[in-house]
Amino acid sequence: MDTVALTFDDGPYPETTPALLAALGGTRATFFLWGEHAAAHPDLVRAIAAAGHAIGNHTWTHPHLTTLADDAARDQEVRRTQDLLTRLTGLRPALFRPPYGDTDAAVASTLAVHGLTEVLWSVDTRDWAGCTADEIVAAAGQVQPGGVVLMHEGRPATLDAVPRILAALAERGLRPGPVTAS
Numbered sequence: 001m002d003t004v005a006l007t008f009d010d011g012p013y014p015e016t017t018p019a020l021l022a023a024l025g026g027t028r029a030t031f032f033l034w035g036e037h038a039a040a041h042p043d044l045v046r047a048i049a050a051a052g053h054a055i056g057n058h059t060w061t062h063p064h065l066t067t068l069a070d071d072a073a074r075d076q077e078v079r080r081t082q083d084l085l086t087r088l089t090g091l092r093p094a095l096f097r098p099p100y101g102d103t104d105a106a107v108a109s110t111l112a113v114h115g116l117t118e119v120l121w122s123v124d125t126r127d128w129a130g131c132t133a134d135e136i137v138a139a140a141g142q143v144q145p146g147g148v149v150l151m152h153e154g155r156p157a158t159l160d161a162v163p164r165i166l167a168a169l170a171e172r173g174l175r176p177g178p179v180t181a182s
Helices: 017-024 035-040 042-050 071-089 105-113 133-140 156-171
Strands: 002-009 030-033 054-057 148-152 174-177
Touching (some): 002 156, 017 042, 030 035, 030 042, 035 042, 035 071, 042 071, 054 071, 133 156, 148 156, 156 174
Parallel strands (some): 002 148
């Protein structure tokens, strides 16, 4: 069976993360966690990890990385989040998603220092733009085998869409799962 990666950015959020974990059931995904949110909700980070999901780094403050003044600022965004997620889960993240997909050679250099693999996406559900559950399901339905679907934790419409996305993928013979580091 062909696989597709389901990914969720920006969490954790106490208002939506528990419901998202319930909606996923036994389906594993990748959660790219925002450092400040993870620091504020460590029990949710542990719950994500305990449910068997992959956890990736999504920076500490969610900046446009290519606009930061220097390498040290980029490094701090990545390192602080790496250290926190490692402390909370016992596992050092191997995956990284730059906020807004904002990346360049300097970002790649920072990631190399931390041994991180950058993960972008092949399908943006645009849930961040306020799309409805129907629009999110339709967008996710465009994913091809081996693709990566971008979604966000803090969106109620995404919660409504997830069970329908899982059913639609199964109907197409696609198996959802986490991103695997290359």
